Amino acid sequence: MTAVMNSTATEMTVFVVDDDPAVRGSLRFLMESVGLSVQTFGSAQEFLATFDADQAGCIVTDVRMLGMTGLELQERLREMSCQIPMILITAYADVPMAVRAMKHGAIHFFEKPINNHLLLEQIHQAMADNQERLEGLQKSQHIEVKYRKLTPREAEVMDEVVAGYSSKEIGQRLGVSFKTVEAHRAKIMRKMEVDNVPHLIRNFLEIRPEKRVRRESEHSGDSEAHSNE
DSSP states (O other): OOOOOOOOGGGOEEEEEOSOHHHHHHHHHHHHHTTOEEEEESSHHHHHHHOOTTOOEEEEEESSOSSSOHHHHHHHHHHTTOOOOEEEEESSOOHHHHHHHHHTTOSEEEESSOOHHHHHHHHHHHHHHHHHHHHHHHHHHHHHHHHTTSOHHHHHHHHHHHTTOOHHHHHHHHTOOHHHHHHHHHHHHHHHTOSSHHHHHHHHHHHOTHHHHHHHHHHHHHHHHHHHO
16 A cells, blocks of 8 residues: 555646657646646656656656657556556547557547647546545545554454444354444444444445445345345
8 A cells, every 4th residue: 555645736747748849848838828737758768767656647648759659658657557647649640549548548639739728628637537536545545544553353343344244243253242342343433533334334445345245245145035034
């Protein structure tokens, strides 16, 4: 788990990667004219040399460049598990190239000459989506930090609570008394900083979404059992 990030909308940056100085200058002027923070790079290699995968914002890159192409840069970022949005631009668009780019996560594919209004629209949307993703990641990381403070037994009880079992049922399943389960539940609620079970379940499923499948399948099994009685 990476460290909790504190990126905010004001820290979002547009990273322009293009081997044409005139294009880089034009795009920088366009971004700065609407108050966006922008950094420009003359090659994909130059960009990768300084880029941190946790940086927030979006990438606007040409497809055909000397050395590493925009599509190769996209693939390298995927290998780094970097989810920063990417917008690709090219003077020589073709359908297979566009399809490949979009399949690999590009949010838009522009053919030159670029419509500045549409480009800015896509950049703002990319920044908003990235900000939302980062905020969700921050929330999950914060929950994870609290979850790791639980003892092994408390984590076990929490798993049972999330699965939908009552304190009495949990006691029977774990071989402990009802009072012991209730004591563990109280400590869990305090450490997880929640005041009700639904909130606890939402937080837990935020960091352990695979548990949702188990919970739903178990409840489905219970319903079938009741219907067969």
